[in-house]
Amino acid sequence: MNAAKHRSSNTPSEADSAVEALHRIDRKVDAMRERRLNDPDTLGDKLLTWALPSIAGLVAGKLLDGVWQRGVRRSNLRRGLDADAPQGLLMSIAFAAVSAALGAAVSQLADRGSRNMVGRMQRRRRRHRRG
Template sequence: MSKRNEHISPADGTDLDSTADKAVKAINKVDDKVTALRRQRMTDPDTLGDKAVKAIIPSLAGLVGGKLFQLVWNSVTSKVHPDLDDDERDRQSGIMMSMLFAAASAAFGVLVTRISDKGALDFVQHRQAKRTRR
């Protein structure tokens, strides 16, 4: 026997076997996860277009709704304080108006986004139902 093989004991051989078993178990675990993800992707009824519609429509509706809210807010507040003479009063109520605008704008944005999200989801489900009937 060579000097190299003299240093390996039976205990070291079983350690190699257990390490190999652990590696095989880890690889099998990864393989099972990949297989589950592939199965999930293959059974997903959404096409790429469906996913794009469900992402783009609520985003654009929220953006447009926010801009419309800002335009309405600016037109209403400009009618309330048309003069530059009441600047001191505007400065005093400025922080409250800013907080009110932020809260109202956020609430309106959430409302528009939720409604458009529901509409986009209904539209996609309708398209999927039409695809399955063919």
């Protein structure tokens, strides 16, 4: 009986292990809560920084598509083809390249702009809270 008692005092019991695991989880939850409370971004700020670049990229892509299609129609009519005649492979590749480049540039600029806008709003909120 003494040996069994001696073994259990040297090794952590299953209950001690479970309690320690719960303490680790509790510390992680506390750290996550602290990060959330110290995060200056509101839900609106996060939506703005997510949505603005996406919408700007979509609008720029649609505008480019409209301009491209108008140009293709004119080119087809000048060559004596139907206005909606299919494009060649090189034109399709050119459109894909121009569209990707424009989409990336517009999204990047909109991302920077939305971050700057959120930064200004956060500074204004901080000043408003102090004053």
